[in-house]
Amino acid sequence: MTNGDTxxxxxxxxxxxxxxxxxxxxxxFLHDLNLTERIARSGGDLKDAHIIEVGPGPGGLxxxxxxxxxxxxTAIERDARCLDALxxxxxxxxxxxxxxxxxxxxxxxxxxxxxxxxxxANLPYNIATPxxxxxxxxxxxxxxxxxxTLMFQLEVAQRITASPGDNAFGRLSVMAGWRCDTAxxxxxxxxxxxxxxKVVSAIVDLVPRQSPEPCNTKSLEMITRVxxxxxRKMLRASLKSLWPDPVPVLERLNISxxxxxxxxxxxxxxxxxxxxxx
Numbered sequence: 001m002t003n004g005d006t007x008x009x010x011x012x013x014x015x016x017x018x019x020x021x022x023x024x025x026x027x028x029f030l031h032d033l034n035l036t037e038r039i040a041r042s043g044g045d046l047k048d049a050h051i052i053e054v055g056p057g058p059g060g061l062x063x064x065x066x067x068x069x070x071x072x073x074t075a076i077e078r079d080a081r082c083l084d085a086l087x088x089x090x091x092x093x094x095x096x097x098x099x100x101x102x103x104x105x106x107x108x109x110x111x112x113x114x115x116x117x118x119x120x121a122n123l124p125y126n127i128a129t130p131x132x133x134x135x136x137x138x139x140x141x142x143x144x145x146x147x148x149t150l151m152f153q154l155e156v157a158q159r160i161t162a163s164p165g166d167n168a169f170g171r172l173s174v175m176a177g178w179r180c181d182t183a184x185x186x187x188x189x190x191x192x193x194x195x196x197x198k199v200v201s202a203i204v205d206l207v208p209r210q211s212p213e214p215c216n217t218k219s220l221e222m223i224t225r226v227x228x229x230x231x232r233k234m235l236r237a238s239l240k241s242l243w244p245d246p247v248p249v250l251e252r253l254n255i256s257x258x259x260x261x262x263x264x265x266x267x268x269x270x271x272x273x274x275x276x277x278x
Contacts, residue, residue, distance in 0.1 A: 003066065003092045010060050013085050014194070019058050028193040029057045030122050035192050036064040039203055042185050043120045043149040046070040050114045052145075054104045054121040054131065058085045061122055066093045074098045074112055104131060113144040122151040125197070129156060129172065136175050137217040141208070148180075148206040157184050157202035169262045170231070171224040174269050178213070178220065180206040213266075219273035227261035227269075234258045242276060249275050 008016070010031050019029070030036055039061060040046065047069045056062045056075040059082070065073050066089070073096060075086060080101060090097040100107075105127055109119075123131060128150070135148060152160065155168075161182045162168035176182050185203040190196040223242070230238040236257035239246035250257045253271045255264065 006092055007063065007088060010058060010063075013058050013088070016085075019081055019085065028122075028125070028195065028197050030060050030188075030192060031194050032192045033060060033064065035188060036061045037068070038186070039120065039122070039149065039151070040064040040068040040070075042203060042205065043068075043118055044147065046118075048116055049146075050074070050117045052076070052109060052112060052117060052119045052121075054119070055124045056086060056099075057082055057122075059089045061120070062086065062089055062097065065120060066096055070096070071116075072096055072098065072114075074100065076100045076102055076104050076107055078103050109135070110138065110144045117145050118147045118149065119145055120149045125153060128152050132160070132172075133175060133221070136179055137221070139217065141179060141212065142210055143208055145208070147208075148204075149185075150204050150206070151188065151201050152204055153197075154187060154200040154202045157204045160204055160206075164265050165263055167262070170228045171221075174224045174266050175221065176206060177266050178215070178270060180208050182206050213270045215270045215273050216276075219276040220269060222276065223269055223273045224261075227264075227272075231261050234260060235264075239272075 010033065014029065046065065048071050050072045051065050051070045053062060053065065053073055053075045056077055062073060062075055075097065077083065077086065077099060083099060083101060086099045090099060119135070132150065135145065138144060158168040159170055159172045160176045161184050162170070162173040183205050185205050188201040188203065190198065190200065226241055227235065227238055234257065235250055235255065236247050243249055247257045253268065255268055
């Protein structure tokens with residue numbers, strides 16, 4: 001018998017504590033434990049890992065992470081209704097689950113980290129992108145996390161992993177691809193959730209690069225926001241908010257002034273970001 005064998009089925013837990021997902025919190029509970037086990041396995045060998053989970057809800061993925069051998073799980077949950085359900089899991093794995101009631105957007109994740117820390121989470125849809133951007137801007141780099149294994153809406157997942165020239169290539173692609181190797185591992189259908197969202201979801205794996213090209217993260221965020229904010233425009237027009245005449249800057253970097261941002265490589269954006277003077 002494993003620790004989790006003493007726990008009731010997840011559907012019974014949801015009913016017991018009256019955990020109806022709240023749209024305002026971006027909640028979609030993943031109730032298929034076969035899928036939560038697959039997500040946990042996709043994070044690699046968890047035997048000596050400290051996992052940070054955001055938005056555990058009733059704890060389906062939390063159970064799977066602990067059952068997969070995670071040394072410790074730190075779960076950050078904003079919804080106080082879920083705390084009793086998570087406490088049951090903590091009692092089944094004594095000393096291995098820490099539950100923090102709080103807002104992930106206001107959490108200092110680096111302060112929670114220890115050796116071999118990873119984030120594995122079914123992120124609430126409404127805060128997934130700002131959380132990812134925050135983690136990608138960690139300083140110093142390599143960061144405090146070894147790996148990110150995260151669930152997003154498929155459309156967002158495709159933007160994170162897109163390559164130059166793809167229709168989905170944009171700000172998220174540059175920010176993620178600059179500092180991490182990225183891949184979509186698998187898709188998850190709407191019917192795996194309660195309630196069923198109107199979109200397909202996907203698990204994205206992000207592994208930090210040890211030595212990305214040197215660049216100021218705020219400058220890179222600025223250049224991508226400006227360029228892709230007017231992605232139909234040529235760069236000579238869209239970058240005028242940064243330089244009165246962007247053409248000399250672009251030509252010096254061997255970037256065509258008539259190019260549109262989606263055809264540039266990540267190195268081109270890094271080079272442009274390094275031209276911005278504070």
